[in-house]
């Protein structure tokens with residue numbers, strides 16, 4: 001799954017570059033959307049995000065491209081690789097500006113973890 005985001009002035013830190021908290025928000029949100037669309041019978045909450053490292057700054061006006069791919073399915077959890085690119089060609093290595101893994105857990109109405117028994121879970 002892919003998503004895009006335009007970096008606007010309200011997303012910048014006091015140095016004039018993208019504030020990392022927004023990046024994490026978008027990564028979390030898009031991973032959650034991918035899981036919820038792939039497993040429509042499940043209710044997900046985020047339990048963890050792997051290593052977070054901001055090695056490249058992002059300027060105002062950049063169109064970010066988020067590529068969300070399912071990496072692993074567990075008993076109650078599902079993990080996604082999320083890569084964030086700037087520029088049009090995502091095959092060019094330097095256009096990758098951020099990546100991490102996001103893990104979400106299927107919960108029941110009481111908020112307790114529950115098996116991925118939803119219809120799409122076997123795919």
Ligand SMILES: CC(C)(COP(=O)(O)OP(=O)(O)OC[C@H]1O[C@@H](n2cnc3c(N)ncnc32)[C@H](O)[C@@H]1OP(=O)(O)O)[C@@H](O)C(=O)NCCC(=O)NCCS
Pocket residue numbers: 045046047048049073074075076077078103105107111112113
């Ligand atoms: C989600 C929640 C119900 C899970 O209950 P829990 O008892 O902590 O669950 P567990 O430690 O047994 O882990 C559940 C699954 O997540 C996986 N998991 C646990 N910690 C993890 C981590 N740091 N990274 C990746 N996966 C993790 C476990 O391997 C397990 O996967 P599996 O069942 O597919 O094998 C509970 O942690 C919770 O309510 N968290 C708050 C969620 C939330 O509010 N998120 C928004 C952040 S503010």
